[in-house]
Amino acid sequence: MASVTTVAPTAATKSASKSGKTSVPGRGLRLTGYYLILLIIVIVFITPYLFSLFAAFKPLGDILGQSPARPPTSPTWANFRQIFTQDDFGRYLANTLLVTVILTIGQVTFSMMGAYAFAKMEFPGRDALFWMYLATLMVPNVVTLVPLYVMFAKAGLLNTYWAIFLPYTLGVPQAVFLMRQNFMTIPKEVMEAARLDGCSESRILWRIVVPISKPIIITATLLAFVFGWNNFLWPLIVTNSNSLNVLSVGTANLNSNFADQWNLVLAASLVALIPMVILFAIFQKYIVRSISLTGINR
Amino acid sequence: MSVAAVTTGLGKPKSSEATPAADRRRIRTAFAFLAPSLVGVVLFLVIPVILVIILSLTQWNLLTPLKWVGFSNYANIFKYDAFGHSLLVTAYYVVLNIPIQTVVALGLALLLNNKLRGSAFVRIVAVLPFLATPVAMSVVWTWFFDPTNGIVNQLLGHIGIAGPAWLSDAATAMPIVAFANIWQYAGYNMLFFLAGLQAIPPSMYEAASLDGAGKLSQFRRITLPLLRPALLFVLVTGVIGSFQVFDTAFVLTNGGPGNATTVANLNIYNTAFQGFRIGEASAMSVILFLVILVVTVLQFTYFNRRTTYEMV
Structure with a gap:
């Protein structure tokens, strides 16, 4: 599909730009109105980030006493210093990175291998198994929450790193499906030629399929990473020790213990939010496209 | 080989x-x-789905031996755990959330589907919240809607309005939870409508305007029908997600005030992981699963019927 950033003009905007050259009265006014609306939209989406950024660098007194729209007059790292030293946000950040990276690498690699098997290999029971994957795609997360917890409890895995990432690391049907649909479009002849040349299947996957499927793999990687980073309910229930907290759980705890210390809880929130903003800034085109891809494929 | x-x-x-x-x-x-x-699929999806049904027929706190109780949990959760109430609360959330979110997403798509300078930037900005950690963003909203120190009530104060105690007022708490979700996913859903809009050939509008169809009638007869697949996708995924809302409700209100925002997932969480009543929580999960399933099937049937009807 076409990328969203290059949008074909609709009839409406076409006629608008045509009439612009013949300077119809009122066009300037309409355009001003349009940009006013755009400005409001940008304010609505940016303000929560911007104001919490300002607040995180202010002492509590300034947060309470000043307009949130005012940048900090003398920016201070004190809030961050406090949550990193008196609370354990350095640890939470490291934990989050660790489990998210493991989850992402595992999920993408294993889903990719499964997707390749479904798309390009023949084996007995393939269609039945694929239907099973499709069926599990419909299972809402909330349904598996309690039984998964019971399973992890009985396996003695509660309060371990394993518990946090394992359910999402061996491959998930969403990612398998996403990549399988993409691999299906690779002509069969490519694989057959490689097989005739004596390529093993794993060599075909890593040397041929992966390089030509880079966009979809980046897509799956981004989706897995964002999921892992933002995940809250599952880490909340399978861990209850401070040393295993991820950022989302640590932030929620801090918020319920120090609800009125806006300087601290907002600084903590930013530790989780800012990396996602940076990720978005770097991969913005991929993310926009990947969202559209997941929509088309489902 | x-x-x-x-x-x-x-x-x-x-x-x-x-x-x-x-x-x-x-x-x-x-x-x-x-x-x-x-x-992964068998261990973490297939087996849990079977297990949750089995567990829903038991009484168990993970420590004492498991006891079979048949279907009594399914009655008891409505009698003693206010599960019916939390289903209604969830439905209220869905009804607040989905229509507004869909209309906002569609509005953004229609507004930004052009090549004017700046539109591309605003499209990107609108998608940014999709990545925001819901827990962290909920903390920010807690601050925004704080009765005394929040910017919302400060602004309202400037124009002489005494704002409510948003999150601890039963009338406004749920709308704020819904707002947090709409803010996060409006831009995300906009992308599906944008993709749908781009798939409409401009020639259709040209032909329609030659036939004398006005903007409004073009929108109703061309744009809306052709956006139906995008609309179905946005509605179905939105509804499935909304029925499972947890993070925002947990941080913003933790179910309160009273149990005005105790959504089903929060009730399941409290029952299973605060009360350690695994059987009851499993029965709740099964019922919520069925509710989601029925609502999803209804949406598909409705859309299918409408589509055939229009095409005849």
């Missing part, structure tokens, strides 16, 4: 793999590729 392939390599590709040994090896490789995700 290479030997087998070379010796019969001139035939059809299918026959080149037909020697039993090579075949067996190919099948082994395929299953080796499939194994990790298959283990």
Whole structure:
């Protein structure tokens, strides 16, 4: 599909730009109105980030006493210093990175291998198994929450790193499906030629399929990473020790213990939010496209 | 493998793999590729779905021996755990959330579907919240809607309005939870409408305006019908997600005030992980699953019927 950033003009905007050259009265006014609306939209989406950024660098007194729209007059790292030293946000950040990276690498690699098997290999029971994957795609997360917890409890895995990432690391049907649909479009002849040349299947996957499927793999990687980073309910229930907290759980705890210390809880929130903003800034085109891809494929 | 392939390599590709040994090896490789995700799907999705049904027929706190109680949990959760109330609360959330979110997303798509300078930037900005950690963003909203120190009430104060105690007022708490979700996913859903809009050939609008159709009638007769697949997707995924809302409700209100925002998922969480009543929580999960299933099927049937009707 076409990328969203290059949008074909609709009839409406076409006629608008045509009439612009013949300077119809009122066009300037309409355009001003349009940009006013755009400005409001940008304010609505940016303000929560911007104001919490300002607040995180202010002492509590300034947060309470000043307009949130005012940048900090003398920016201070004190809030961050406090949550990193008196609370354990350095640890939470490291934990989050660790489990998210493991989850992402595992999920993408294993889903990719499964997707390749479904798309390009023949084996007995393939269609039945694929239907099973499709069926599990419909299972809402909330349904598996309690039984998964019971399973992890009985396996003695509660309060371990394993518990946090394992359910999402061996491959998930969403990612398998996403990549399988993409691999299906690779002509069969490519694989057959490689097989005739004596390529093993794993060599075909890593040397041929992966390089030509880079966009979809980046897509799956981004989706897995964002999921892992933002995940809250599952880490909340399978861990209850401070040393295993991820950022989302640590932030929620801090918020319920120090609800009125806006300087601290907002600084903590930013530790989780800012990396996602940076990720978005770097991969913005991929993310926009990947969202559209997941929509088309489902 | 290479030997087998070379010796019969001139035939059809299918026959080149037909020697039993090579075949067996190919099948082994395929299953080796499939194994990790298959283990994942079976262990973490298929078995839990079966297990949750079994557990829903028991009384168990994970420590004492498990006791079979038949279907009594299904009655008890409505009698003693206000599960009916939390389903209604969830439905209220869905009804607040989905229509507004869909209209906002569609409005953004229609507004930004052009090549004017700045539109591309605003499209990107609107998608940014999709990545925001819901827990962290909920903390920010808690601050925004704080009765005394929040910017919302400060602004309202400037124009002489005493704002409510948003999150601890039963009338406004749920709308704020819905707002947090709409803010996060409006831009995300906009992308599906944008993709749908781009798929409409401009010639259709040109033909329509030659026939004298006005903007509004073009929108109703061309844009809306052709956006139906995007609309179905946005509604179905939105509704499935909304029925499972947790993070925002947990941080913003923790179910309060009273139990005005105790959505089903929060009730399940409290029952299972605060009260350690696994059987009751499992029964709740099963019912919520059925509710989601029924609502999803209803949406598909409704859309299918409408589509055939229009095409006749």
